[in-house]
Amino acid sequence: MKQLFIFLGYLFCITTVFSQIKIEGNVTNTSKEALFGASVYVDGTTIGTVTDENGFFSLTIPSNINSVLVFSYFGYSTKYQDISPKLTRINTVLIEDVKELKEVVVQQNRFSRKQMLQLFREQFLGTNKAGSNCVIENEDxxxxxxxxxxxxxKAYSDKPLLISNAYLSYKIQFQLVDFECEFYKLSINSSDILSALYAGTSFxxxxxxxxxxxxxxxxxxEGSxxxxxxNLVSNKWGKDDFLLFEGSFMTNPTEHFKVTIEKEGIYKINVTKQPKKFNKKGFIAAFNILHDKKEQSKITFFTNTFYVDSYGLFSEYDKIYFSGDITKRKVGDMLPSNYGL
Structure with missing residues (x-):
């Protein structure tokens, strides 16, 4: 099964953020009224704050990261801002989100909400210990x-999902942008999925x-x-980390990946094209990955160039696919992108 897991920050152009940048500004509505308690955070991290009674916020970004600032307030459309080292003040205007009544199309559907909710939990949170100990507090x-x-x-939510992860001891605010599972037949079972993806912002x-x-x-x-x-950008490979295989033969990663520093904290990766193995349009290369001598996964590239920042966030998300053990790690195992740094 092909799996694709995305943070919205990956959808934006590569930017460079130098360490210890202070960004401040005000959040207002279209009537120029200050929005008190608006959330301002760097997508996928623990870096965030809320506005004061004047709509003012101040945020220090401590390291290089390829992400976006997210501005969120109940009843208003979420706004995103590319992070730039030259942008130290941001005055943001949020627009009131007027929801129209959704048109209900009556059609024969053999699957109940209970069945669809169960599928969503499995493919979004995961079924391992971490995923099973997650609760979406606002499933309604x-x-x-x-x-x-x-x-x-497909699954949708107009409000951020509030997730309590008792296993890793995190509260996660996840704005779902996209969730889709494609089956090879009419089914609601995870075992019948051809491909799955989710996208969104998180704090x-x-x-x-x-x-x-x-x-x-x-x-x-470990193994994520x-x-x-x-590890790829730092050329860290080994039996206790990751080993790379071309088919069933272990191979030298430096023969397949050329890593160059594009800008401070941003790495450009060039993937060497393999001999044509199948007629899939855009195919570049595929490798088997062994982690810690036991977890087996596969990574397939449909791009010969992508970028990785110092946090491990990567571009070209829709052209890099994982399968195998690594895809068992869903939101339940998701960590802030500034984890350990």
């Missing part, structure tokens, strides 16, 4: 659509930093895509 905000002809299941808040939670977070990090891309 979710609504679903299943196209009986194309076998495509993490620590609940407890007891040693047991820190140990669990480290376990979730975040660790893989951090």
């Amino acid at each position: 905000e979710l609504y679903f659509d299943y196209d009986n002809k194309s076998f495509v299941f 993490f808040t620590d609940i407890d930093t007891d040693k047991k939670y820190l140990k669990r977070r480290e376990k979730s990090y 895509s975040l660790q893989f891309f951090r």
Whole structure:
């Protein structure tokens, strides 16, 4: 099964953020009224704040990161801002979000909301210990659509999903932008999925930093895509980390990936094209990955160039696919992108 997991920050152009940048500004509505308590955060991190009674915020970004600032306030459309080292003050105007009544199309659908909600939990949160210990506190905000002809299941939420992760001890605010599962037949079972993806912005808040939670977070990090891309740019490979295989033969990563520093904290990766193995349009290369001598995954590239920042966030998200053990790590195992840095 092909899996694709995205943060909205990956959708934006590569930018460079130098360490210890202070960004401040005001958040107002179209009537120039200050919005008190608006959320301002760096997508995918624990870096965030809320506006005061004057709509003022001040935020220090401590390191290089390829992400965006998210401005969110209940009843208003969320706004995104590319982070630039030259942009130290941002005055943001949020527009009131007037929701129209959704048209209800009555069609024969053999799947109940309970079944669709169960599928969403499995493919969004995960079914391992971390995923099973996550609770979406506002599940009523979710609504679903299943196209009986194309076998495509979609999920939506107009408000951020509020997720309590008791296993890793995080509170997560996740603005769902996209969620889609494509099946090879009319089914609601995860075993029948051809491909799955989700996209959105997220903000993490620590609940407890007891040693047991820190140990669990480290376990979730080990073998994750975040660790893989951090290791890739630092050329860190080995039997206790990741080993790269071309087919069933171990191969030297430097023969397949050329890593160059594009800007401070931004790395350009060139992927060497493999001999044509199948007639999939745009195919560049595919590798098997072994982590810690036991977890087996596969990564397939449909791009010969992409970028990774010092946090491990990568561009060209829609052209890089994982399968295997690494895809079992869903939102339940998701860590802030500034984890460990």
